[in-house]
Amino acid sequence: MVGKKFAVLLCAEDSEYVKKMYGGYFGVFLKMLAEEGEAWDLYRVACGEFPLDEEIDGYDGFVISGSSRDAHGNDAWICRLLALLKKLDDMKKKVLGICFGHQILSRALGGKSGRAITGWDIGIRTVHLSASSKAFSSLKIPALLSIYEIHRDEVWELPPKAELIAWSEKTGVEMFKYGDHIMGIQGHPEYTKDILLNLIDRLVKLEYIVDTETEELKAKLQASEPDQEAWKSVCRSFLKGEL
Numbered sequence: 001m002v003g004k005k006f007a008v009l010l011c012a013e014d015s016e017y018v019k020k021m022y023g024g025y026f027g028v029f030l031k032m033l034a035e036e037g038e039a040w041d042l043y044r045v046a047c048g049e050f051p052l053d054e055e056i057d058g059y060d061g062f063v064i065s066g067s068s069r070d071a072h073g074n075d076a077w078i079c080r081l082l083a084l085l086k087k088l089d090d091m092k093k094k095v096l097g098i099c100f101g102h103q104i105l106s107r108a109l110g111g112k113s114g115r116a117i118t119g120w121d122i123g124i125r126t127v128h129l130s131a132s133s134k135a136f137s138s139l140k141i142p143a144l145l146s147i148y149e150i151h152r153d154e155v156w157e158l159p160p161k162a163e164l165i166a167w168s169e170k171t172g173v174e175m176f177k178y179g180d181h182i183m184g185i186q187g188h189p190e191y192t193k194d195i196l197l198n199l200i201d202r203l204v205k206l207e208y209i210v211d212t213e214t215e216e217l218k219a220k221l222q223a224s225e226p227d228q229e230a231w232k233s234v235c236r237s238f239l240k241g242e243l
Helices: 016-022 025-033 076-090 100-108 193-205 211-223 228-239
Strands: 005-009 039-043 061-064 094-098 112-115 121-129 144-151 153-157 163-167 175-178 182-185
Touching (some): 016 025, 025 228, 076 100, 094 100, 100 112, 100 153, 100 175, 121 193, 144 228
Parallel strands (some): 061 094, 094 182
16 A cells, blocks of 8 residues: 655755754654655755656645745745645645745735734744634644744735634734645744754844843743644644544
């Protein structure tokens, strides 16, 4: 029996830390999502590496990663990714978007994204899951889940016919579903604490955030944990047709 086949559309460049500790972000996603008997492929779309048209149908689902780029930008690879996502929607392929992936899915389907009015969101955020949504009815998870976040962009406006399924005090669109085949998550269910701490240090070096902010950020991170097992269940269940 042939197992299911999935692909990660990587929109970020691997940091030296993530390469050393996890074999790149592809390894991070495999750790969260992959199960025995499945096949997983990697396409570095930010470097122009895309699946061929004739390859797409062979996949049961796709995962779009985060990125340091803006989902509202018009880089050549972003425009090519938008075209691919519209094709995946037409084919009703399962697509899970994370952070940048969440935002660009919204854009591809007719929504809007841009800079968050309230600025950066970095750390652990409590997300409210919609009680009225059928998306979580088959999973025994609480109505409040905490998740790692590190973003300064957000979805401003949902695509027509999309369903808002989670929000937070900081971000109005933490999650959305579009039909039964597309789901976006603003936070990072795949991240570990050490990955986020390393990213904070990188943001300081790039002068995106100031060093005086990091001590409090890191202290809060060390004091609590996100609901990673629940998020793993949500992501796996959706991608593999059980949600």
